[in-house]
Amino acid sequence: GESHVILPYAVIIGMMGAGKTRVGKEVAHMLGLPFADADVEIEREVGMKIPAYFERFGEPAFREVERDLILDMLEDFDGVFSLGGGAPMTPAVQKALALYIERGGKVVYLMADPAEAMERANRGGGRPMLNGDADARWKKLYKERDPVFQRVANAHVRTRGLTPQMAARKVMDML
Numbered sequence: 001g002e003s004h005v006i007l008p009y010a011v012i013i014g015m016m017g018a019g020k021t022r023v024g025k026e027v028a029h030m031l032g033l034p035f036a037d038a039d040v041e042i043e044r045e046v047g048m049k050i051p052a053y054f055e056r057f058g059e060p061a062f063r064e065v066e067r068d069l070i071l072d073m074l075e076d077f078d079g080v081f082s083l084g085g086g087a088p089m090t091p092a093v094q095k096a097l098a099l100y101i102e103r104g105g106k107v108v109y110l111m112a113d114p115a116e117a118m119e120r121a122n123r124g125g126g127r128p129m130l131n132g133d134a135d136a137r138w139k140k141l142y143k144e145r146d147p148v149f150q151r152v153a154n155a156h157v158r159t160r161g162l163t164p165q166m167a168a169r170k171v172m173d174m175l
C-alpha cells in the first residue's frame with residue numbers, strides 16, 4: 001500500500017535558555033499543531049526528572065535515552081518539536097536531523113543573545129550541565145555547540161531583544 005511519511009513540522013534547537021520550549025509552544029499554537037518537548041517526553045519515559053536521572057545514571061545514559069526518543073519522534077510526531085540543548089551533539093541525532101532535512105524538514109536554530117540565554121538558563125534551574133560555575137559552563141558549551149548548531153540547522157533565527165511571540169513570528173517566516 002501507499003506509505004504515509006509523518007515528520008515533525010519543525011524542529012527547534014539551541015542553547016539552554018534560548019527559549020526553545022517557550023517559542024516552540026508559541027509556533028505550534030500559531031500553526032494549530034501539537035507541541036512536544038524532548039526533555040518532557042524523556043522525563044515521562046524514565047519516570048524521573050532530568051537532574052535526578054543525571055545524578056543516578058550519568059550523562060552518557062541520558063544521551064542514549066535522549067537519542068532513542070528523538071529518533072522515534074522524528075519518525076512519527078506531527079507537530080513542533082523542541083530538542084534539549086545538548087541533543088544535536090549526538091552523532092546519531094545529527095544524522096537523523098540531516099535525513100529529516102532531506103525529507104523537507106526544518107531544523108531551526110534559535111540563536112538567542114548569549115547574555116540573555118545564560119541568564120534564563122541560570123534562573124530556570126534544573127540543568128545538571130550547568131552545575132558548578134553555571135556561567136563558565138554555559139560559555140564553554142556555547143563555544144563547542146554553536147558551530148555544530150549552525151551546521152545542522154537549515155534555518156537560523158536571532159532572537160535578541162524579542163518577546164517569545166516576536167521570536168515565534170520570526171520562526172514562522174522561515175517555515
Ligand code: S3P
Pocket residue numbers: 014015016017020039050083084085086087126127128129
Ligand atoms: C541539556 C539541556 C537540557 C536538558 C539536559 C541537558 C544540555 O535541555 O536536555 O539538562 O546538555 O544542554 P534545555 O536546553 O531545554 O535546557
